[in-house]
Amino acid sequence: MPLSAAAILADSAERWPESPAVLYGAESVSYRELWRSARQYAAVLREHGIEAGHKVALLLPNAPEFPAAYFGVLALGAVVVPVNTLLKSSEIEHVLRDSDAKALVCAAPLLAEGVGSAEAAEVPVLALFPRGAVPRDGGESDIPRLDELAARAEPIDRHVPCDPADIALILYTSGTTGHAKGAMLTHLNVVMNVDTTMLSPFDVQPHDRILGCLPLHHSFGQMCTMNTCFRAGACLVLMEGFDAEEALEIMEKQRCTVFMGVPTMYSALLTAVELVERRPQLDRAFSGGSALPVTTLGQFQATFGCRIYEGYGLTETSPVVAYNQKAWPCRPGTVGRPIWGVEVEIARSEVEDAVELLPAGEFGEIVVRGHNVMAGYLNQPEATAEAVVDGWFRSGDLGVKDAEGYLTILDRKKDLVLHGGFNVYPREVEEVLTRHPAIAQVAVIGLPHEIYGEVVCAVVIPRPGVPTGPELAREIIAWSKEHLAVFKCPRSVEFVTSFPTGPSGKVLKRELLKSVRRVG
Structure with a gap:
């Protein structure tokens, strides 16, 4: 049976020919x-x-x-x-x-x-x-x-x-x-992921207006924002690039009902809303790309009066794997349950040539199979064979799945900090540090150490107006010792004004590590 991803737009053009598909500045395109x-x-x-x-x-x-x-x-x-x-x-x-x-x-x-x-x-x-x-x-x-x-x-x-x-x-x-x-x-990957996520978790309806601030060349902006919007006959309100103050103005002016973004965007909106005092009347918001700190989630929901649904996906999985969804209770700190037609399990991360599944509650590598898994890497059969093992896609991410099917992401396997034989999961440390009143955003990385192998370094974007320097760094380290096990506490704190990010807004920790080493 023939199937084309082009039908995502073609079908909606038949159903809602005069409805606005795209709003871009003063331009409206039906x-x-x-x-x-x-x-x-x-x-x-x-x-x-x-x-x-x-x-x-x-x-x-x-x-x-x-x-x-x-x-x-x-x-x-x-x-x-x-x-x-x-x-x-x-x-x-x-x-x-x-x-x-x-x-x-x-x-x-x-x-x-x-x-x-x-x-x-x-x-x-x-x-x-x-x-x-x-x-x-x-x-x-x-x-x-x-x-x-x-x-x-x-x-x-x-x-x-x-x-x-x-x-x-x-x-x-x-x-x-x-x-x-x-x-x-x-085409099956694309159509199934779009059709599935349009219904749940995104629940997109023809009356929705979705802010399109994520780059369309990236899977999050392209598949979750643009394609689910068009499949539902909704309206995509495009921004060429994300600016928090401008986004607030556009969402208010164009009566946007849905916001999709990465954690850095949510942090920026919370900072901007204090300056411009604009509160768009959003119905719901969706976060992906990297872990959203629970404190940021709570602050956003309290400020904007709408729920954030956090989820998880990868380029290789079309992209959505799991999401918090209306059908089940939302659990902050998790990325919800797998979407329809997709299986997610936890496997032993140290076993590379086979997938050995672990029972609920045990930590390991997240593996995925279903209609969303790619056909492979172009021109790279060896990389494909390493990524797709025993019919499962190996994500390279570490996590745990509970008995009710909720998935929690700990970190990338390669971002794990190994301190004196202990595994330190940067996300866990970041979740704690974001509660410090001087910290707006934080990224945790591991620095080489001759005795412990690696030690934790916290790279911090301070809140506006907060003076930085050695005194604040010492205060943050002392504060962390009250809230974290000693091997998880940062041994050093670096202050920056921004993080290097990838096309989706995800913090590039390898680039951050290079810059911190130069500073050090």
Whole structure:
């Protein structure tokens, strides 16, 4: 039976043709208009030789052109390869070469990085210019413009039918441990994850307005925000980039009902709301990407009067694995229960060539199987074999699952701090430290130590107006000794104004470790 992820938009364009699909500044794009634009883009791509199965890379920011190009590629039965807009030329070149991209659709502001990488990889470029923008000197005028060509093109009639096992997306991991790997997601992966999560946990309805502040090139923003929104016929209120004060203003003005974000965004909103005193009337909020401190969750719910549902997912799992959901009591500190059709268990982390499941309540590595698990890593059979063992995807995350099926994430296996033979889980320490009145955000890392192997270091973003220095560091260390076992207490405290983050807003602890070592 044929199945295409393009139907996510196509079906809603039939059901709610005049409803707004995207709000972007003063611009409103209906479902009819968005699907027509997608089919016009598809027509132009077809004229440029793109066929079913070809890979098309998208280097586009959060704007209406992203979903138009995304669904235009899918409509041809081709494969979408979203590219992180923060990447530099050599990194983009790796994605283009590794994916064997047949074209790069690039936004005009990103042509400086995109064109050089595309030329090096011998990939043709189609440019997308914002309304009213004109090419600058330097060869931009010679690049075919997808927007101009699409405006004159006759849209394709309908999307190309695909097999459920055909690849729809190649999503590249952040590559913090080396070159980014391309996770291959099938049409079945995409459609099942979107259909399942639209119903629960997200419960998206046609009347909802969802703030689209997460980057659309990332799985959280793309799948959970954009695709579930379009599947339900709701409205996506797009922001090109996240700014807390602007987000509060937009959510209030556009009457947003749903917010989806990562923990750093929730912390920023709590700080901003004290400055601008804007309280959007949200119905619900969803957190993912990394662990949300329980104190932040409580403060947000008290400030904004809406519940936060925390969940868990990975690029390789399309992405959602588990979430707190309306059907069951929410349990702060957990990521809820597995979504429909997905199994989650805990396995012995030290056994790598097999999956040995553990009983409820025991700590180990989180393993996943179900409709959401990727088809594999592109061009990397060995990495695929390491990740998918005995039919289970090995997440690399450590956690525990209780007798009622609630999942608690402790940490990444590689983020674990080994202090004198004791396992220290950074999240546990972070949860405690966020209760300190001077700390706005904290990330815990392990520093090498000649006696203990590793010791805990707390990297702290202080609350506004709090003076930093050795005295505050000593106070935090002394305070932690009252609340934590001695081997879990930070031996040092570093103060920063911001954390290095990945495309989804997740704190990059390996980059943080490098900067702390330079400071030290």
